[in-house]
Amino acid sequence: DADVTQTPRNRITKTGKRIMLECSQTKGHDRMYWYRQDPGLGLRLIYYSFDVKDINKGEISDGYSVSRQAQAKFSLSLESAIPNQTALYFCATSDSANTQYFGPGTRLTVL
Amino acid sequence: DQQVKQNSPSLSVQEGRISILNCDYTNSMFDYFLWYKKYPAEGPTFLISISSIKDKNEDGRFTVFLNKSAKHLSLHIVPSQPGDSAVYFCAAFVGTYKYIFGTGTRLKVLA
Numbered sequence: 001d002a003d004v005t006q007t008p009r010n011r012i013t014k015t016g017k018r019i020m021l022e023c024s025q026t027k028g029h030d031r032m033y034w035y036r037q038d039p040g041l042g043l044r045l046i047y048y049s050f051d052v053k054d055i056n057k058g059e060i061s062d063g064y065s066v067s068r069q070a071q072a073k074f075s076l077s078l079e080s081a082i083p084n085q086t087a088l089y090f091c092a093t094s095d096s097a098n099t100q101y102f103g104p105g106t107r108l109t110v111l
Numbered sequence: 112d113q114q115v116k117q118n119s120p121s122l123s124v125q126e127g128r129i130s131i132l133n134c135d136y137t138n139s140m141f142d143y144f145l146w147y148k149k150y151p152a153e154g155p156t157f158l159i160s161i162s163s164i165k166d167k168n169e170d171g172r173f174t175v176f177l178n179k180s181a182k183h184l185s186l187h188i189v190p191s192q193p194g195d196s197a198v199y200f201c202a203a204f205v206g207t208y209k210y211i212f213g214t215g216t217r218l219k220v221l222a
Binding site: 092 | 147160
């Protein structure tokens with residue numbers, strides 16, 4: 001079984017809709033991250049969390065919110081989706097050696 | 112401004128030969144670097160890392176070289192295999208939480 005899972009894997013939605021992307025991990029790591037990847041760009045950090053009570057904005061958090069429901073679960077929400085949020089979204093965890101482990105990604109299309 | 116740069120979007124190499132992927136960074140304070148490999152429809156997976164106290168780190172067919180004076184690192188794959196065909200990202204770990212990713216290089220190993 002995969003250590004970091006993301007649901008859904010693909011989603012098509014319309015402008016203005018609320019969307020939640022979910023991430024679960026079985027690695028037991030405290031640190032979790034949400035990134036987006038756009039063509040021609042590297043991964044950009046949206047939010048990160050060091051533990052359930054410690055959530056921080058990344059470089060591109062506008063238009064997004066997160067919830068850390070448990071050590072193992074970290075959800076990303078788009079309250080009102082817009083077309084320029086069309087991207088590939090990755091969840092990741094990291095260990096004490098600062099190695100990150102990524103989920104398989106969610107491809108989101110906002111029409 | 113891109114702080115971690117991968118100037119070659121793509122690279123093709125014959126099977127059995129050496130693949131060299133390059134990465135440049137702008138901040139001399141960066142002191143820990145990682146390489147990730149990404150297959151289509153999967154998340155990035157950790158490949159190899161290097162700390163600035165070293166100039167070389169080796170793991171099987173993969174070797175990363177760090178030239179601090181030039182602010183340059185490279186990943187060597189010897190010998191290259193068709194299964195190595197993927198997108199490779201370099202990243203710098205900065206401060207206590209932040210990973211800055213390059214834009215990736217797509218490697219194609221020709222059989």
